[in-house]
Amino acid sequence: MAKIDAEPTKEFFINMLTRDIALDRALLDLIDNSVDAASASGGVRDKHIELEFAKESFEILDNCGGLSLDEAKKYAFRFGRDKHAPSTPRSVGQFGVGMKRTLFKLGRNFEVLSHHHDDCYKISVNVDEWITTNEWKFDFDNVVPAECPIGVGSTKIKVWNLYPDISEQFAIDVFKNGLEHEVSLAHYKAINDGLKVSINDAEVSNYELLMKSSNDLGYIKKQIVIKDVTVTITAGVSTRDYNTGGWYIVCNGRLVAEAEQTGLSGWGIDGIRKYHPDFAYFRGLVEFEADDSSKLPWTTTKTGVDKDNNIYRATLHHMKEAMREVISFLRERTNESSDHKKELVDSTPLNAALEQAQLVRVASLTFSESLKKPDEAERCSEPPNINVHYKVSTERLNSVKDSLGVSSATAVGKETFDYYYKYECE
Amino acid sequence: MGTNSGRTINYLIRPAKSIERKMLRDGFQRLFPFGRTEEYQYIGFGAKYFADFILFHTSLNISQMISIEQDYTNKERYEFNKPFKCISLEYGRSSDVLHKLPLDKLSICWFDYDDKFSETILSDAAHLVEKLPSGSIVALSYNSKPYSLNELQCEYGKEEKILYKRKYTELLGKNLIPTGFEERGMTGWVNHSKVLRKSLNSHVESCLSTKNAGLEPQDKMNFSQIFYFDYKDGVEMSTVVFLLFSEKDRQRFADCKMSELSFYRDNDEMFKIEVPNLTYKEIKSLYENMPFKPGEGTDLLKIVTKKDIELFSQHYRYFPSFYEVQMV
Numbered sequence: 001m002a003k004i005d006a007e008p009t010k011e012f013f014i015n016m017l018t019r020d021i022a023l024d025r026a027l028l029d030l031i032d033n034s035v036d037a038a039s040a041s042g043g044v045r046d047k048h049i050e051l052e053f054a055k056e057s058f059e060i061l062d063n064c065g066g067l068s069l070d071e072a073k074k075y076a077f078r079f080g081r082d083k084h085a086p087s088t089p090r091s092v093g094q095f096g097v098g099m100k101r102t103l104f105k106l107g108r109n110f111e112v113l114s115h116h117h118d119d120c121y122k123i124s125v126n127v128d129e130w131i132t133t134n135e136w137k138f139d140f141d142n143v144v145p146a147e148c149p150i151g152v153g154s155t156k157i158k159v160w161n162l163y164p165d166i167s168e169q170f171a172i173d174v175f176k177n178g179l180e181h182e183v184s185l186a187h188y189k190a191i192n193d194g195l196k197v198s199i200n201d202a203e204v205s206n207y208e209l210l211m212k213s214s215n216d217l218g219y220i221k222k223q224i225v226i227k228d229v230t231v232t233i234t235a236g237v238s239t240r241d242y243n244t245g246g247w248y249i250v251c252n253g254r255l256v257a258e259a260e261q262t263g264l265s266g267w268g269i270d271g272i273r274k275y276h277p278d279f280a281y282f283r284g285l286v287e288f289e290a291d292d293s294s295k296l297p298w299t300t301t302k303t304g305v306d307k308d309n310n311i312y313r314a315t316l317h318h319m320k321e322a323m324r325e326v327i328s329f330l331r332e333r334t335n336e337s338s339d340h341k342k343e344l345v346d347s348t349p350l351n352a353a354l355e356q357a358q359l360v361r362v363a364s365l366t367f368s369e370s371l372k373k374p375d376e377a378e379r380c381s382e383p384p385n386i387n388v389h390y391k392v393s394t395e396r397l398n399s400v401k402d403s404l405g406v407s408s409a410t411a412v413g414k415e416t417f418d419y420y421y422k423y424e425c426e
Numbered sequence: 427m428g429t430n431s432g433r434t435i436n437y438l439i440r441p442a443k444s445i446e447r448k449m450l451r452d453g454f455q456r457l458f459p460f461g462r463t464e465e466y467q468y469i470g471f472g473a474k475y476f477a478d479f480i481l482f483h484t485s486l487n488i489s490q491m492i493s494i495e496q497d498y499t500n501k502e503r504y505e506f507n508k509p510f511k512c513i514s515l516e517y518g519r520s521s522d523v524l525h526k527l528p529l530d531k532l533s534i535c536w537f538d539y540d541d542k543f544s545e546t547i548l549s550d551a552a553h554l555v556e557k558l559p560s561g562s563i564v565a566l567s568y569n570s571k572p573y574s575l576n577e578l579q580c581e582y583g584k585e586e587k588i589l590y591k592r593k594y595t596e597l598l599g600k601n602l603i604p605t606g607f608e609e610r611g612m613t614g615w616v617n618h619s620k621v622l623r624k625s626l627n628s629h630v631e632s633c634l635s636t637k638n639a640g641l642e643p644q645d646k647m648n649f650s651q652i653f654y655f656d657y658k659d660g661v662e663m664s665t666v667v668f669l670l671f672s673e674k675d676r677q678r679f680a681d682c683k684m685s686e687l688s689f690y691r692d693n694d695e696m697f698k699i700e701v702p703n704l705t706y707k708e709i710k711s712l713y714e715n716m717p718f719k720p721g722e723g724t725d726l727l728k729i730v731t732k733k734d735i736e737l738f739s740q741h742y743r744y745f746p747s748f749y750e751v752q753m754v
């Protein structure tokens with residue numbers, strides 16, 4: 001039988017690999033690797049990751065532990081995850097593609113320098129040359145540890161001869177600002193736990209997820225385990241901010257969805273109302289944790305969740321339960337405000353509790369089965385006062401104004417009513 | 427019967443604004459490498475007094491002039507008050523009117539918004555920089571009074587911890603907030619003004635970057651901030667001015683030598699237009715001592731402060747001429 005050569009070309013491979021990921025996501029992948037390395041080598045406290053980029057080059061330097069030569073040879077530089085690769089418990093990187101995809105996406109030359117315990121080595125690649133060979137291998141050089149330009153436990157990745165679209169993006173403020181925002185959200189946990197990240201010498205701010213909690217007003221926080229994945233769901237209220245209200249979804253400490261307000265997180269489905277300004281107080285946090293990160297319901301670009309994943313669907317059921325309680329409270333609060341305006345209630349305990357409750361870091365909240373809230377005020381069946389509206393011709397109104405000696409339409413209404421009441425009702 | 431020379435300049439006549447106008451005129455005179463000023467069209471918000479139109483028509487000989495006026499209920503009044511025949515009025519809000527204007531011509535646009543910085547300014551700026559040709563000027567003036575802590579607490583509640591970041595995010599969008607933004611210090615005018623200036627720069631850069639993606643290298647449009655003024659005639663105001671030039675006109679931009687002007691500013695250090703607190707009699711005497719070299723002594727130091735003399739020395743060439751007469 002004759003054969004058709006179906007071997008992939010390197011160009012095709014690189015093209016397909018780098019196509020489906022946006023630049024900011026690609027840079028986040030590198031940061032994910034550094035955070036994983038930090039977690040695996042004693043934690044993120046006091047570790048730092050420095051990104052520097054401009055038109056001509058990109059560099060990321062971290063002191064998060066370094067990449068061992070063994071790992072580099074056997075796993076880090078393979079495309080796809082080797083079945084014999086040791087699992088990194090609770091890792092963020094797990095598809096075996098992040099670093100390589102980013103390096104090929106950025107430019108024509110890259111270099112990875114790592115100093116791990118006693119290993120110091122360098123992998124330098126000229127992509128245009130590499131493409132011309134048939135081998136799917138990379139050359140590396142050993143470096144004498146004493147001469148290593150970076151400290152122990154550090155990794156430095158550099159890319160130059162950047163592709164024009166990448167170069168143009170790196171030159172503009174809006175890209176840098178947007179990236180800072182995304183990093184501060186994606187790794188809010190690590191940053192709050194002491195990790196320092198800087199982008200072109202500006203430190204990434206720490207983002208705090210806060211909820212209100214007091215003696216009168218509580219929240220819901222519960223934990224369930226679904227097939228080796230631990231899921232923690234917290235739902236409650238915070239400041240009234242339409243743009244930041246909604247669900248926040250985290251996988252192994254990495255935020256993948258921020259201010260989720262669509263059907264993906266339960267809004268507008270199964271009897272739950274669509275996200276709405278009255279719900280701008282709502283905040284929900286879902287945290288998925290698993291030793292085997294491939295079980296988590298995230299997408300390969302780590303943005304959002306895979307809604308078809310069974311674990312996510314099971315979780316959604318619990319999210320909806322929690323949401324219903326909080327939404328119900330928020331609806332009662334809205335009704336209380338409008339009742340108060342119509343004078344159907346004379347106090348507003350729900351609004352008061354909401355205003356007075358303190359904001360607290362979600363991480364510090366203890367478990368709570370249901371939402372604690374104050375009792376609603378007694379409602380009158382009808383309001384004590386009602387507004388009367390009607391139209392009359394200007395000519396007639398002016399005659400009555402003259403006759404009564406008043407100058408406003410309101411005074412006319414009031415005095416004519418009082419006049420009738422006095423003579424016909426009292 | 428004395429004179430009024432004992433009274434100080436009345437800020438209601440807006441002396442700082444008048445100084446700014448003349449400084450801008452001097453800047454615009456330097457655009458000759460791109461073309462004679464007569465070839466430019468001027469687009470501004472003339473209001474009832476058309477002060478900028480009068481100055482630019484008489485000093486720069488610009489005869490293609492458009493005034494955008496949002497008070498469309500009083501058209502006859504504006505037609506009556508316009509000082510020259512060559513001014514045409516366009517009624518409506520700037521964001522509604524811009525698409526009707528011929529923005530493919532060499533232009534000087536000075537949009538002097540009375541209001542606080544808003545989304546409108548960002549969207550007008552985007553429209554202008556995306557359409558105007560190389561050699562054009564985009565100048566934007568706006569109220570830069572900072573937000574008070576109290577004002578933001580009333581809006582967002584006392585509990586909110588990131589009041590300023592939230593306000594700026596709503597005002598500018600999260601991609602225009604500079605990295606490393608600090609909550610502290612934002613109640614001050616200087617810091618607030620700097621945030622707005624930086625955001626405008628980032629915004630213009632982003633708009634042009636998108637436009638340039640589809641252009642040949644020599645046609646790619648660059649921008650340079652040439653002036654950044656802060657001033658206060660009663661209300662805090664700021665002005666940022668950009669000059670647009672294509673890559674092939676880079677030499678023309680260099681030939682303008684804008685940096686030779688003492689009030690040239692291309693970064694976040696503003697030029698503060700500050701009118702000294704002097705009486706007319708003092709001003710007259712000070713003129714006679716100009717130009718003033720710092721460190722020089724003068725008898726006037728017994729009468730006015732050193733700071734006032736320095737301020738006067740910085741601005742005297744641009745002082746408005748005015749007369750006040752007391753009727754007995």
